[in-house]
Amino acid sequence: MEKNKHMRSRVLYVAITVGMVVIGLASRRFPVLGKYPGDALWTMMVFFGLAAVMPALSIARLTIGALVISYAVEFSQLYQAPWINAVRAHPVGHLVLGSTFNWPDLVAYTAGGLMAMLLMTVLRRYK
Template structure:
C-alpha cells in the first residue's frame, strides 16, 4: 500500500523557484543584507532548496527523513570541495558548477546548511499547520 504524499509537487516546485530566486539575489545584491552575514544567506538558501528538492522527489517521506537526506547531500557536496582533481576544479570554475558544487571547503558553511534546512522544516511545519486549520 502506498503512503499518501505529505507534500504537493506543484507547491514544492513553486517553493524551489522562489528559494532559487532569493538565493541568486542574495549573491547578486549582497549589499541588501547585513555585511556580517557574508555569503551565509546564499548557503542557507542553497540548503533549503536541497530540502525542497528532496521533498519534491520523495513527497511521502517524513520531514525528518527529507531533512536528513538534504543535510547529507549538502555535507557531501561541501566535503567534496576538498577534492582538487583538474576536471572537478574546471567544472567548479563554470557558473553552474560553482552554484551547484561550490568552490572551496569552509567548515562554517556546514552551519549555514543546517540553518537553511531548519528553515525548510519550520516553513513546512507551518504550512501543514495552516492547511490543517483550513480543513
C-alpha cells in the same frame, strides 16, 4: 484522492524550490548579509526539491536528506582534481558544487535545514 494530494504538494514544493533559487541568486548578487544566507537557502532548496520528488517523506527524513547532500557537496570541495575544478569553474558548476571548503558553511547549511523544517511543519499543519 491520495494521488491528487501529492500532486498539489509537488506543485507547491517545486514553486518553493524555484523561489529559493531566485532568492538565493539574489542574495549572491546583492550580498548585504554576506554569503551565508545563500548557503542556508541552498539547503532549503535541496529540502524542497526532495519534497517535490518524494512528497510522502517525513519532515525529519527530508531534513536529514538535505543536510547529507549539503554536507557532502561541501566536503567534496576538499577534492581538487583538475577535472572537477574545470566543472566548478563554470558558473552553473560553481553554483551547484561551490569551490572552497569552509567550516562556517556547515553552520549555514544546518540553519537552512532547520528553517526548511520549520516552514514545512507550518505548511503541513495548515494544509
